[in-house]
Amino acid sequence: NNFVIDTSQHENSETVPKDSVIRQDPAGGTRVAPESKVTLVVSDGPPVRIMPAVVNKTREEALAALTAAKLLGDASASEYSETVPKGAVIRADHNEGDQLPPGSSVVIVISKGSAFVVVPDVRGMSANAAKSAIEGAELTATITFTSGNIDPNASVISQSPAPGSK
Numbered sequence: 032n033n034f035v036i037d038t039s040q041h042e043n044s045e046t047v048p049k050d051s052v053i054r055q056d057p058a059g060g061t062r063v064a065p066e067s068k069v070t071l072v073v074s075d076g077p078p079v080r081i082m083p084a085v086v087n088k089t090r091e092e093a094l095a096a097l098t099a100a101k102l103l104g105d106a107s108a109s110e111y112s113e114t115v116p117k118g119a120v121i122r123a124d125h126n127e128g129d130q131l132p133p134g135s136s137v138v139i140v141i142s143k144g145s146a147f148v149v150v151p152d153v154r155g156m157s158a159n160a161a162k163s164a165i166e167g168a169e170l171t172a173t174i175t176f177t178s179g180n181i182d183p184n185a186s187v188i189s190q191s192p193a194p195g196s197k
Contacts, residue, residue: 035068041075045133049076082129082137085120090141093120101133109141117144145197152194159183161190 047053053072057063080100085093090106097104115121124138125131148168153161158174165172176185 033065034063035066037068037070038073040070040072042072043076043078044074045077047074049074077133079130080133080135082123082125082127082131084127085123085137085139086127087115088120089118090120090139093123093139097137097139102131103134103136105136105138106141108138109143111144111146112142113145113147115142117142147197150190150192150194150196153187153190154194156187157184158187161187 042053044053051074053074055072056070057067063069080102082102083096083100085096088096094104094106110121112121119142121140121142123140125135131137148170150170151164151168153164156164158176162172162174176182177188
């Protein structure tokens with residue numbers, strides 16, 4: 032049973048392990064003459080995965096794109112960003128177009144939005160209403176009364192920092 036074995040044909044396979052035979056020609060059990068050529072198609076294993084574009088996409092869109100590429104998304108990291116909207120991807124630990132083995136983990140960093148808040152305009156409000164508005168913006172209010180007037184219903188005549196500051 033001397034056959035000429037040809038193993039020059041390779042292809043990717045999701046199911047056949049690397050370096051194993053995917054198929055042969057002629058099929059096993061076929062009667063052939065001695066010295067006949069038998070072609071074996073050898074598995075190169077699963078194809079590489081191409082890292083999809085995820086930057087500036089929402090967390091959900093990025094995770095869906097990674098899943099579709101048969102990659103594992105890890106969205107547990109987050110940080111503040113002045114340029115990327117809250118809930119969008121700032122960056123990933125692999126670049127778009129990178130070739131990765133199937134099942135590779137990709138860490139994406141999700142924006143918490145700006146680390147700064149906008150100072151509300153409280154001029155003309157009562158001291159109590161101004162304090163509530165400032166604290167509602169997650170800031171700390173310090174009220175200084177002028178002329179010894181300690182009336183919480185007195186109107187605010189100036190503020191610092193200025194309205195609209197970050």
